[in-house]
Amino acid sequence: xxxxxxxxxxxxxxxxxxxxxxxxxxxxxxxxxxxxxxxxxxxxxxxxxxxxxxxxxxxxxxxxxxxxxxxxxxxxxxxxxxxxxxxxxxxxxxxxxxxxxxxxxxxxxxxxxxxxxxxxxxxxxxxxxxxxxxxxxxxxxxxxxxxxxxxxxxxxxxxxxxxxxxxxxxxxxxxxxxxxxxxxxxxxxxxxxxxxxxxxxxxxxxxxxxxxxxxxxxxxxxxxxxxxxxxxxxxxxxxxxxx
Amino acid sequence: xxxxxxxxxxxxxxxxxxxxxxxxxxxxxxxxxxxxxxxxxxxxxxxxxxxxxxxxxxxxxxxxxxxxxxxxxxxxxxxxxxxxxxxxxxxxxxxxxxxxxxxxxxxxxxxxxxxxxxxxxxxxxxxxxxxxxxxxxxxxxxxxxxxxxxxxxxxxxxxxxxxxxxxxxxxxxxxxxxxxxxxxxxxxxxxxxxxxxxxxxxxxxxxxxxxxxxxxxxxxxxxxxxxxxxxxxxxxxxxxxxxxxxxxxxxxxxxxxxxxxxxxxxxxxxxxxxxxxxxxxxxxxxxxxxxxxxxxxxxxxxxxxxxxxxxxxxxxxxxxxxxxxxxxxxxxxxxxxxxxxxxxxx
Numbered sequence: 137x138x139x140x141x142x143x144x145x146x147x148x149x150x151x152x153x154x155x156x157x158x159x160x161x162x163x164x165x166x167x168x169x170x171x172x173x174x175x176x177x178x179x180x181x182x183x184x185x186x187x188x189x190x191x192x193x194x195x196x197x198x199x200x201x202x203x204x205x206x207x208x209x210x211x212x213x214x215x216x217x218x219x220x221x222x223x224x225x226x227x228x229x230x231x232x233x234x235x236x237x238x239x240x241x242x243x244x245x246x247x248x249x250x251x252x253x254x255x256x257x258x259x260x261x262x263x264x265x266x267x268x269x270x271x272x273x274x275x276x277x278x279x280x281x282x283x284x285x286x287x288x289x290x291x292x293x294x295x296x297x298x299x300x301x302x303x304x305x306x307x308x309x310x311x312x313x314x315x316x317x318x319x320x321x322x323x324x325x326x327x328x329x330x331x332x333x334x335x336x337x338x339x340x341x342x343x344x345x346x347x348x349x350x351x352x353x354x355x356x357x358x359x360x361x362x363x364x365x366x367x368x369x370x371x372x373x374x375x376x377x378x379x
Numbered sequence: 380x381x382x383x384x385x386x387x388x389x390x391x392x393x394x395x396x397x398x399x400x401x402x403x404x405x406x407x408x409x410x411x412x413x414x415x416x417x418x419x420x421x422x423x424x425x426x427x428x429x430x431x432x433x434x435x436x437x438x439x440x441x442x443x444x445x446x447x448x449x450x451x452x453x454x455x456x457x458x459x460x461x462x463x464x465x466x467x468x469x470x471x472x473x474x475x476x477x478x479x480x481x482x483x484x485x486x487x488x489x490x491x492x493x494x495x496x497x498x499x500x501x502x503x504x505x506x507x508x509x510x511x512x513x514x515x516x517x518x519x520x521x522x523x524x525x526x527x528x529x530x531x532x533x534x535x536x537x538x539x540x541x542x543x544x545x546x547x548x549x550x551x552x553x554x555x556x557x558x559x560x561x562x563x564x565x566x567x568x569x570x571x572x573x574x575x576x577x578x579x580x581x582x583x584x585x586x587x588x589x590x591x592x593x594x595x596x597x598x599x600x601x602x603x604x605x606x607x608x609x610x611x612x613x614x615x616x617x618x619x620x621x622x623x624x625x626x627x628x629x630x631x632x633x634x635x636x637x638x639x640x641x642x643x644x645x646x647x648x649x650x651x652x653x654x655x656x657x658x659x660x661x662x663x664x665x666x667x668x669x670x671x672x673x674x675x676x677x678x679x680x681x682x683x684x685x686x687x688x689x690x691x692x693x694x695x696x697x698x699x700x701x702x703x704x705x706x707x708x709x710x711x712x713x714x715x716x717x718x719x720x721x722x723x724x725x
Contacts, residue, residue, distance in 0.1 A: 187473045191480040191710040205485055220429065221470050224436050225477045232481035235440050236454045360436060366429035370422060377605040 142166065144209045147233070148329035149194065150322075151186040151226030152218025152246035153262055153302060155179050156193050159325035160201035160208075163333050174326050176200035186222035190229055210239050212332030214246035214323050216361040217270035217283050218262055227360050234358075242332035243358035247272040247283050249323035250301055252331060258319075259296040261288065261303025269303035270363065285363045386458035386701055389446075389482065390694025393475030394467025394495045395522060396420055396431045398438040400446040401691030402457075403698050408505055410450025411691050414438035421563045425553065426521070432470035439478050446690065457486055461697020464492035464708070465715035467522070472714035480710055489707035491697040494535065495688075496525060499654035501532055501699055502692035503681045513648045514679075515540070517639040519663070520655035520688070521549030521564065524635075526593045526642050529652075532696065533703035540642050541593025548631055548657045551597035555627050558605045559620050569624045570661055576625030578662075581607055583630040593642050600630055632663040636670050643676045650677045654692075659683035 143164040150157050159177035163170065178197045182189045198205055213230035216223045227243070234241035251260040251274035261269040264285050272282030273294045281294060288307035291299050291314065298304075299311050300319025308315040385405035392399035396417050402410040416434030420426045447453065462479030465472055476492070483490035500516045516527045516537075524543035530536040546554070549566060556565025561572060583603050586596030604627050611618050635657075643651050651671055657663060658680055671678040685691060 187476055188711045188713050190477070191484055195484060195710060205487065220432070221473060224432060224470070224474055228436055228439060228474050228477040229481045231436075231440050232443070232478040233485050235443060236482050236485035238454070360433075362433070366427055366433065368423050368427040368430060376609055377602050 144333065145203060145207055146210045146212055146329040146333060147194065147198070147208045148212040148325040148332065149190065149226055149230060150214030150246055150249060150325055150328050151182070151190060151222045152214045152216045153322045154181055154183060155322040156182045156186050156190045156226075157322055157325040158190075158193050158197045159329055160197055160203055161326060161329035163329070172330060175203065177325055179322065179325070182222065184222065186225040190225055194229070205233075206237065208233070208237055208239060210332070211237075211241045212329045213241065213243055213358050214249050214328050215243035215358055216246050217264070217285060217363045218246055219265060220360070220362060223360050227358050231358050241358045244328050244331045245272070245279070245283055245361065246323045246328075247301075248279060248331055249325075249327040250320050251279060252277045252327055253324065254300065254319070256298075257296045259291050259294050259299045259314075261291060261299050261301045261307070263302045263306055269307065271303065283361060283363065386698065387450075387452060387456050388459045388461055388694045388698040388701065389443075389457045390690040390692070390697055391443075391460070391462045391475045391479045392495070392498070392688055392690045392693045393435045393471050394463045394465070395471060395688055396426045396434070397688040398435050398442050398475075399688055399690035399693070400442045401689060401694040402446055402450045402452060403505065403691060403694035406505060406508075406698070408691050410446045410448070410452065411689065412442045412445035412449060413689055414442045417564065424557060424563055426468070428468045428470050431468060432474055435471055435474035439474065442690075443478070443482075454482070454486060457482065457488060459489045459491060459697060459701050459707075460486070461491040461493050461693045461700070463495045463498065463693050464712060466495055466717050469714055469716045472716065476712065476714050480712070484710065489701070490710065490712065491700045491705070492708040492712045493693055493696045493700070494537075496523060496527065497532055497535065497537055498692040498696040499686075500527070500529055500652050501696035502654065502685045502689070503652050503679050504699070505691065505695050506681050506685065507679050510652070511650050513646070514650035514652055515639065515643045515646055515648050516652045516654065517635060517658075518655045519548045519635060519653070519657035521553065522547050523655060524548045524595050524597070526639060528642075528646050528648070533699040533705060540646075541595065541638070543595040543597060544587070545596050545598035546601065548595070548597055548635065549655070551601045551631060552657070554601045555604050555624075558601075558608050559618070559623060564656075566657060566660060569628055572620050573625035573628050573662070574621070576619075576621030576623070578625045578629035580619065580622035581626040583607075583626055585630055585634040588634045588637070593638055595634060595638070597631065600627070628660070628662045631657075632660065632666045635663060636667040639667065640670045640674045640676060644674060649675070650679060653678070653680045654686055656687045658686040
């Protein structure tokens with residue numbers, strides 16, 4: 137290349153699934169077009185230990201990339217939907233990193249960080265517990281329905297050819313032939329970075345179908361997508377202690 | 380800033396419904412901010428963990444920014460981050476821990492996970508100077524009622540002398556407030572309603588008041604108040620709210636202050652520190668003052684805004700740990716909802 141493109145170093149992370157995932161991606165933009173370079177990515181299956189595992193994972197992925205934390209120009213985070221406690225760890229971490237570093241924080245729908253890379257008509261389903269799934273449907277990488285939380289049977293009515301994600305594995309029986317256990321289980325941190333910078337659909341994004349429209353997959357403020365209200369019951373009149 | 384010697388410590392507290400951020404340098408508060416979700420819980424009559432956790436996420440960046448602005452500091456000025464690791468609500472603690480780790484990671488400064496109860500004691504040093512070598516602490520809030528012997532606060536050397544076997548004292552205030560038709564949280568409205576009431580109007584039971592332990596019990600007291608009020612209602616008589624509030628408050632303050640003074644005498648310690656939200660209660664303060672004076676015990680109670688949960692107390696303890704050369708916490712520090720005393724968060 138004749139001249140150096142101005143580059144943006146993105147730290148991307150997601151804790152909306154059973155895994156903590158993170159990547160360091162360099163985005164460059166110039167006359168020659170956009171270019172993405174994945175410097176490092178890591179993931180760890182966290183179960184319910186996102187709070188313990190995320191910060192060390194970020195430290196490691198930065199070291200793998202040969203970058204210092206103060207070199208980061210932007211933070212990208214999956215904002216769910218996903219189980220609340222783990223999801224909050226990622227969103228709060230990203231927000232605090234952005235604040236401390238003085239850099240922007242971009243939120244991305246976590247289901248998009250699976251669906252945006254898939255060809256054809258696909259539904260992405262995550263485990264929402266309580267026998268439900270968090271889901272969204274995609275046509276060639278463009279979200280056409282969701283995100284929403286429902287019983288897995290709802291996925292049968294979407295007209296998709298397959299269902300991927302942890303929800304597909306969990307409810308393979310319900311989904312009969314649609315469940316695709318070979319598909320991705322967790323959000324891709326590289327896609328989180330990619331979508332956050334609004335480069336979905338850009339020419340030259342390696343390995344990605346360039347079809348996502350900016351209207352459907354644009355970055356959002358880093359606010360968790362809970363999709364459910366807190367479980368709390370309004371109290372009735374005080375119980376009497378005497379019969 | 381008046382005193383710029385010593386590290387600037389950022390403290391983060393999210394163990395219950397208050398998002399507290401404090402900045403402490405050289406034993407002085409240089410900035411603080413507090414966001415509370417108490418109004419969101421009021422209609423449920425108690426703190427809803429998921430509501431509290433969501434509110435912490437929303438409030439965190441703004442509260443940190445407000446505390447930094449109050450101190451005239453920028454994030455890069457922070458030399459260490461301290462955070463409540465427990466005890467408290469698991470989901471709420473996790474939000475504070477994730478934020479604190481991110482600040483420590485981004486700023487490349489040490490992280491100190493601290494014990495919430497120890498922080499309630501540490502905050503008093505900001506107002507009344509260093510603690511004597513040994514003291515006894517009475518921590519009373521909506522979630523805790525504990526008597527502790529404090530040997531070395533910074534190193535986490537605290538021994539639990541006793542604690543409630545059922546409801547926390549503040550919880551009893553909340554429940555009795557509901558019986559009397561007063562709003563949540565119950566402490567301030569009961570304190571207000573008790574003005575002019577006769578504290579000897581009803582002699583409510585002092586749970587575990589005369590046993591040989593330093594434990595407390597407030598569940599029977601709450602039931603006794605409810606029974607008494609219901610009997611009045613059944614008889615079609617008006618409930619003398621001021622008298623009931625004063626009599627209930629007297630029962631709580633009596634047993635708390637009596638056991639705290641005996642604990643000092645028993646341990647041969649000349650200083651009592653009272654902390655936690657219930658320490659803001661007027662009657663508890665008065666009764667404790669009288670009894671400590673009679674027993675020759677020095678009483679230390681921080682001002683009410685430092686008694687309730689806040690970030691300053693966490694920063695105060697973090698600063699003490701840093702000064703004492705305590706090893707910082709690792710980035711994989713866990714939230715420990717039931718964090719015991721006698722050991723530092725690790």
